[in-house]
Amino acid sequence: MKFKTTPYHLDLLKDEDRLSAFFEAISEYDGNTDLAYDLGCGSGVLSYFLKDKFDEIISIEINKKTYDCAKDNLAVFDNIEVVNSDVLEYEFTKKADLIVCEMLDTALIDEEEVPILNHVRKFLKKNGKIIPQGIINTAELVNLERHNIHWDEGVNYEVFSKPLVFCELDFLDEINPEVEVDMSLKATKEGLINGLKITSFTKLNDNLIVGPLPMLNPPLLIPLDEKEIKVNDLINVNLKYIMGNGIESIQTQYY
Ligand SMILES: C[S@@+](CC[C@H](N)C(=O)[O-])C[C@H]1O[C@@H](n2cnc3c(N)ncnc32)[C@H](O)[C@@H]1O
Structure with a gap:
C-alpha cells in the first residue's frame, strides 16, 4: 500500500527496522481485540498494522496536515476512525484493550509519551496492554x-x-x-x-x-x-x- 505522508513521517516510514519492530509487536499481541487507540497516529501506519486484529481502532493525530494524510490513507477501512485532536483534549468515552503510542524520544524528555500515557491509562481495560510497554x-x-x-x-x-x-x-x-x-x-x-x-x-x-x-x-x-x-x-x-x-x-x- 502507498502512504501519503509529510516529509517527517516519510522518514519514519523509511526506517524499516523501526517499522518492523512495531509490526512484530502488534502481530504478537494476543489480548482482547474490541478496541485499540493509536495515539499520535502520524501517517496511520500503525493503525494499518492493527486493522485486521481489532473490531474498532480510534487513531488520534494533533497535526492537521498529518491527520489529512492518515484520513486518506485509512479511508477504506471501516473499522478505523481518524480524529484530528490533541490526545490531551480528546473526550475518551470507551476503554481500550490496547493503546499504541509512539511519541518516543531518547529518555522520553523531548516528546509527550509520559504525560499522554499518564492521561489515557484510565481508558485502558483492566488487563489491557500498551505498545511499546x-x-x-x-x-x-x-x-x-x-x-x-x-x-x-x-x-x-x-x-x-x-x-x-x-x-x-x-x-x-x-x-x-x-x-x-x-x-x-x-x-x-x-x-x-x-x-x-x-x-x-x-x-x-x-x-x-x-x-x-x-x-x-x-x-x-x-x-x-x-x-x-x-x-x-x-x-x-x-x-x-x-x-x-x-x-x-x-x-x-x-x-
Ligand atoms: C513519532 S510520530 C509517530 C507517528 C506514527 N505513529 C508512526 O509510528 O509512524 C508522533 C506523532 O504524534 C503526534 N502527536 C504529538 N503530540 C500529540 C498529541 N498531544 N496529540 C495527538 N498527536 C500528537 C505528532 O504530530 C506525530 O505525528
Missing part, C-alpha cells in the same frame, strides 16, 4: 566535541565508562515525569571527560527490545563540566530532567 535508559561517561546538548547523528565522541542502567519504566505504571537520579559511573580509561551519553532501549513487548535506530531514539549527548579521570575512578553524577518538558529541562552536576 516500556523503556530502559543507560548512561556513559564521554568526551564530546560539541558543548551543547545534541543527538548522536554523525558526531564524534569518546566513551570512558560502561553503560549504567539508571531508569527502567513500565508504561502500565503511573509515571512521575520529574526525574532525578544520582549515578556512580566507573571509569574504564584515563583522560578528560566532559559529557554524558544517554541511550534508550525500547521495550515493545515481553520478547522484543530495540536499541537506538535512525528514527527511534538516537542517543543524547549532554555536556558536563570537564574532569580529568583515571581508570576505576567512580564519577558521581546527578541528572535531572522533566519528561515531556524538552531538553531544556536537563540539568547535570557532579556530586
